[in-house]
Amino acid sequence: MTISFAGKVAIVTGAGGGLGREYALELARRGARVVVNDLGGARDGLGQSGSADMVAEEIRLAGGEALSDSGNVADYAQMVELVEKATHAWGGVHILINNAGILRDKSFAKMEVADFEEVVRVHLLGSANATKAVWDQMRAQNYGRILMTASSSGLYGNFGQTNYGAAKLGLAGLTKSLHLEGAKYDIRVNTLAPIASTRMTGDILPPETLELFHPANVVPAALFLVSGEAPTNAIVGAGAGLFHAVNITMTQGVMLPEGERTVEAVAAHWDAICERTGEMVPLSGAEQFMTAIRNQPSPDCLLRG
Numbered sequence: 001m002t003i004s005f006a007g008k009v010a011i012v013t014g015a016g017g018g019l020g021r022e023y024a025l026e027l028a029r030r031g032a033r034v035v036v037n038d039l040g041g042a043r044d045g046l047g048q049s050g051s052a053d054m055v056a057e058e059i060r061l062a063g064g065e066a067l068s069d070s071g072n073v074a075d076y077a078q079m080v081e082l083v084e085k086a087t088h089a090w091g092g093v094h095i096l097i098n099n100a101g102i103l104r105d106k107s108f109a110k111m112e113v114a115d116f117e118e119v120v121r122v123h124l125l126g127s128a129n130a131t132k133a134v135w136d137q138m139r140a141q142n143y144g145r146i147l148m149t150a151s152s153s154g155l156y157g158n159f160g161q162t163n164y165g166a167a168k169l170g171l172a173g174l175t176k177s178l179h180l181e182g183a184k185y186d187i188r189v190n191t192l193a194p195i196a197s198t199r200m201t202g203d204i205l206p207p208e209t210l211e212l213f214h215p216a217n218v219v220p221a222a223l224f225l226v227s228g229e230a231p232t233n234a235i236v237g238a239g240a241g242l243f244h245a246v247n248i249t250m251t252q253g254v255m256l257p258e259g260e261r262t263v264e265a266v267a268a269h270w271d272a273i274c275e276r277t278g279e280m281v282p283l284s285g286a287e288q289f290m291t292a293i294r295n296q297p298s299p300d301c302l303l304r305g
Contacts, residue, residue: 036066073127105164142185
């Protein structure tokens with residue numbers, strides 16, 4: 001089976017280099033019309049350049065169709081203009097890859113609040129802005145594929161990246177609610193946690209490691225997750241040839257009877273509470289609620305009431 005994007009219009013944010021550029025180039029090779037969005041700032045988000053223009057021209061020289069856009073994802077009005085530009089040129093938008101981001105790494109003790117806010121604003125709010133700008137159109141056309149970009153720093157933590165990690169885990173949470181709201185419109189929403197050498201990591205990794213983690217090795221997962229055959233509500237890690245799924249799980253837990261629900265009882269049962277045998281992967285937040293109900297002495301009465 002060959003996966004094609006012929007007839008599809010894709011927006012890729014942060015596509016002026018690194019991962020975004022690789023996504024845009026491969027989408028175009030497979031037939032998509034691509035809007036290359038990039039403010040063109042430095043790693044910390046400051047400044048501006050014409051990187052989006054260069055990638056769009058690269059696509060056109062290879063025989064593809066592309067537009068460039070230098071809109072700032074952190075500005076909702078500019079994201080609305082971006083979607084309008086794509087719609088005016090090609091009639092609609094079918095795919096959105098939220099890839100734009102910045103880094104302002106410091107330990108939490110030394111980090112300025114402004115640096116925390118700006119990283120969250122670009123990664124989390126920027127992805128929400130771009131998604132909101134295209135959401136109604138995807139609902140109306142009964143088709144959409146949206147990809148959020150998380151990170152191991154958000155899923156598992158990393159020293160010196162509290163701002164980045166908070167934003168990235170927030171994107172996984174955004175995916176989990178959006179996939180429920182978009183399901184009846186065939187809008188599938190997924191999260192990718194790339195392991196790649198980009199401008200974010202280019203000065204901290206040795207050359208041989210940089211080559212191993214070339215952004216091209218992430219592309220297969222990203223494009224599958226925005227294809228017609230894509231799953232929804234998946235969190236996928238990809239890099240250096242490794243592709244793996246990430247799940248947010250829930251243990252079976254311990255049901256403490258009335259009269260024994262004390263701080264001391266939680267402490268005494270802590271190992272059992274954390275026992276991972278038989279853990280579940282809830283498909284929505286409601287499943288946590290229902291699990292608590294099912295463990296009550298008379299769950300049927302509670303559900304009927």
